[in-house]
Each structure stands twice: as C-alpha cells, then as structure tokens.
Amino acid sequence: MRKPTSRPEFVIHEQPPAVVVVDGQQSREISPLWLRERTQAPDQLEPMTQQRLFDSHAIDANLTLTQATQVDEQHVALAFSDGHRETYDLRVLAEELGESELFPAAEPWDASLDQNKVRFDWTQVLDDPDVFRESLDAYLRYGYLVLYKVPTDPERILQVGSHYGYVKETNFGRYFEVYSRPSGNDLAYRSVALGPHTDNPYRNPVPGIQLLHCLVNETSGGLSTLVDSLKVLERLRQETPEGYELLKHTPVRFRFVDAGTQLVTQRTMIQTDDDGRPTGVHYSPRLDGLPLLSDAETRLFHRARQRLGELFADPTYEVRFALGAGELMLFDNSRVLHGRTSYDSNEGQRHLQGCYLDTDGPRERFASLLKQHASIEEVA
Incomplete structure (x- = not known):
C-alpha cells in the first residue's frame, strides 16, 4: 500500500500580496499566473471534467496579485490585476503541487527480489x-506482475488486459499465439532460446505493456526470464559514463520485416523522461543496427551496448521461473526485458497467448481506485 505523503504548507503575505509554498526546508513564492490558471471558481471550470471555460493562454503575462487574505487555515482570498476575485481552497492547491506523488516510485530490483511481492491471485484481483x-x-513499483489462477480458455487474456488498461492492436492482431511453428514470422514462434529483449522497438509508438498468458506447458525448458533495466543501467552508468551517454543520446535504426510488413524507426537505446532520468530501454540485438559515427565513437557505442547485453544476461539481475498453465506475466515492455530458455517441442506442448496494452492504463486504474477510496472515506 502507498504510504501517505506530507502535504506542502502555505504562508500568506498580505503586503505585498503573495502566496508562498513551504515544502520541507525549501520555500518559494507562487507566481500569480500559476494561481490564476488554477482557478476553482464554478463559472471558470466545467464541473464534471474540470476543464477550463476560458483560455488560460490569453491571461495577461504581466498579471499581479492585488490582494491576499487568509480566510482560515484552509482558505485564502485572492484578487488579481485582471479583476478576478476568488477564495481558493489550499488543499486543492496542495494536491496540484503533490500530483507527482500520487503514484508509487519505481524501485529498481535484481534477482534477489521477493517474488511474493509481485504474485497475485487473479480471482481476488477481479473481485476485490x-x-x-x-x-x-506492485506493478508501478517493480514493472511487472505474475497472476495465477487465470482460466486458460481462449481470449481470456483480453479480459485480463482490459482490466489493467487498453488492449493495443498491431500487425500481430489483438492478441497473438506463441508456440513452436516453423513458418512463424518471429523467433518467438520457434523453440530456440530468446535473450533478454524488449518487444517491437521498430514500432512508433512502442507497445507500453506486454501480457503473456500460459495456456499449456508440458516442457521442462522454456523458462521465462525477466530483467529490470533500471537496475542494470545504474551499473552501466558507473562503469562507462561516456558509453552510457552515447546510448542515451544516439538514435539507432530498428527494423522488422516479414512477407507482408516492413516497419522501421529510429530511437535511442536508453529511454528517458523529460528530466533525463532513465525509464527503460529499447533493446533487441536481432533488430537494431549500429549508427553511423566516427570510428572511435562507433567502438565506444559498441562496447557500451555489448556491456549492456552482458549485464542483462548476468544471473545477478535475472529472475528465472517456469510459467505454468493458468499463470500470466504482465510487464512494462521498456523497463523490464523478457526472454526464454530453449525447450524441446518433442516433450509436449507449450502454448502461450500474448497481447499489448498502452502504457497509461495501470496508472489510470490506480488513480481511479484512489479517487473511489477517498470518496468512500469522505462519505463515511
């Protein structure tokens, strides 16, 4: 469960008018423009969607606060130079400032991760x-889940996918079958080992989440493997900071070709957020190509991606397990690399179904559940 986070405090100055936010040891004055845009007035916001009924981009850039009066502990009356007057609820402003804390932070992991933290009974997930x-x-923290007691009837994967988000259709269909067949258009459809990789790095956008549901597994091989790229990237950055930066900033070509499809795109191997922090990788040695750099940079780039591959295959970072019938893996396709050991199709049948979801589904579901829980507590 999420731990409650402390809300920022506000200090109201009447002369000159100002609203100051204090968060820990830091304090800063809030711009009148920021406050004006976050109006809570019912004639300025549509009640259900909370969308503005005015064009906030047209606010005068020279807007000032002309009055700031503390009404009580939770409310402040503000007046602006454009004539707008309003009593603000400081709790609403605090929620705006603390919005990034709504979701649990990613927690990098290695092979020592307690698997009980990521295993859930599907029947309980569905009912409770x-x-x-x-x-x-757990998914938002660790980037993957394993669900058990999932019925093995056809297309059950779509029900699970829809529970966690929005199923994304690709050239493989709404879902795809994973079993050994010589004519398959991907190596996943053979019985060979698959090294750690991310799916569809040649697609734009890349599928955000992948599900793999085991319907039948009668083989002793075919073990599933998972690796957290966030943990591995910490090590790579320590060992070769220059190589890390090259992988972070240099786009490479990823290409997929079969009898009726060709998909090509350029993207960096290390994926980052807007602040430059790593959020995952685009990694598939079967599908990428070295970028055209100077000879020295090409060698540095290659050594960095070579080391990245070695770390992904290191047992220190790899979780390995047999995915049995009725079990389903759900994982962040960019953060958590997946793979498989080889298996002998003569031992018996091994049949999985897979599908993709858009990235935002679990975050939307999580926020909705928190909102429902808060409403129930408020009523109680």
Missing part, C-alpha cells in the same frame, strides 16, 4: 478492489 489496487501498486 483492494487487491487490485495492491497489484497495481
């Missing part, structure tokens, strides 16, 4: 909102 919320919390 609290268990569903716990599973979403």
Whole structure:
C-alpha cells in the first residue's frame, strides 16, 4: 500500500500580496499566473471534467496579485490585476503541487527480489478492489506482475488486459499465439532460446505493456526470464559514463520485416523522461543496427551496448521461473526485458497467448481506485 505523503504548507503575505509554498526546508513564492490558471471558481471550470471555460493562454503575462487574505487555515482570498476575485481552497492547491506523488516510485530490483511481492491471485484481483489496487501498486513499483489462477480458455487474456488498461492492436492482431511453428514470422514462434529483449522497438509508438498468458506447458525448458533495466543501467552508468551517454543520446535504426510488413524507426537505446532520468530501454540485438559515427565513437557505442547485453544476461539481475498453465506475466515492455530458455517441442506442448496494452492504463486504474477510496472515506 502507498504510504501517505506530507502535504506542502502555505504562508500568506498580505503586503505585498503573495502566496508562498513551504515544502520541507525549501520555500518559494507562487507566481500569480500559476494561481490564476488554477482557478476553482464554478463559472471558470466545467464541473464534471474540470476543464477550463476560458483560455488560460490569453491571461495577461504581466498579471499581479492585488490582494491576499487568509480566510482560515484552509482558505485564502485572492484578487488579481485582471479583476478576478476568488477564495481558493489550499488543499486543492496542495494536491496540484503533490500530483507527482500520487503514484508509487519505481524501485529498481535484481534477482534477489521477493517474488511474493509481485504474485497475485487473479480471482481476488477481479473481485476485490483492494487487491487490485495492491497489484497495481506492485506493478508501478517493480514493472511487472505474475497472476495465477487465470482460466486458460481462449481470449481470456483480453479480459485480463482490459482490466489493467487498453488492449493495443498491431500487425500481430489483438492478441497473438506463441508456440513452436516453423513458418512463424518471429523467433518467438520457434523453440530456440530468446535473450533478454524488449518487444517491437521498430514500432512508433512502442507497445507500453506486454501480457503473456500460459495456456499449456508440458516442457521442462522454456523458462521465462525477466530483467529490470533500471537496475542494470545504474551499473552501466558507473562503469562507462561516456558509453552510457552515447546510448542515451544516439538514435539507432530498428527494423522488422516479414512477407507482408516492413516497419522501421529510429530511437535511442536508453529511454528517458523529460528530466533525463532513465525509464527503460529499447533493446533487441536481432533488430537494431549500429549508427553511423566516427570510428572511435562507433567502438565506444559498441562496447557500451555489448556491456549492456552482458549485464542483462548476468544471473545477478535475472529472475528465472517456469510459467505454468493458468499463470500470466504482465510487464512494462521498456523497463523490464523478457526472454526464454530453449525447450524441446518433442516433450509436449507449450502454448502461450500474448497481447499489448498502452502504457497509461495501470496508472489510470490506480488513480481511479484512489479517487473511489477517498470518496468512500469522505462519505463515511
């Protein structure tokens, strides 16, 4: 469960008018433009969607506060130079400032991760909102889940996918079958080993989440492997900071070709957020190509991606397990690399179904459950 986070405090100055936010040891004055845009007035916001009924981009850039009066502990009356007057609820402003804390932070992991933290009974997830919320919390922290007691009837994967987000259709269909067949248009459809990789790096956008549901597994091989790229990237950055930066900033070509499809795109191997922090990788040695750089940079780039591959295959970072019938893996396709050991198709049948989801589904579900929980507590 999420731990409650402390809300920022506000200090109101009447002369000159100002609203100051204090968060820990830091304090800063809030711009009048920021406050004016976050109006809570019912004639300025549509009640259900909370969308503005005015064009905030047209606010005068020279806007000032002309009055700031503390009404009580939770409210402040503000007046602006454009004539707008309003009493603001400081709790609403605090929620705006603390919005990034709504979701649990990613926690990098290695092979020592306790698997009980990411394993959930599907029947309980489906029936109990609290268990569903716990599973979403675990996914957002660790980047993957394993669900068990999932019925093995055809297309059950679509029900699970729709529970966690929005199923994304690709050239493989709404879902795809994974079993050994010589004519398959991907190596996943053979019985060979698959090294750690991310799916569809040649697609734009890349599928955000992948599900793999085991219907039958009668083989002793075919073990599933998972690796957290966030943990590996910490090590790579320590060992070769220059190589890390090259992988972070240099786009490479990823290409997929079969009898009726060709998909090509350029993107960096290390994926980052807007602040430059790593959020995952685009990694598939079967599908990428070295970028055209100077000879020295090409060698540095190659050594960095070579080391990245070695770390992904290192047992220190790899979780390995047999995915049995009725079990389903759900993982962040960019953060958590997946793979498979080889298996002998003569031993018996091994049949999985897979599908993709858009990235934002679990976060939307998590936020909705928190909102519902807060409403129930408010009523109580």
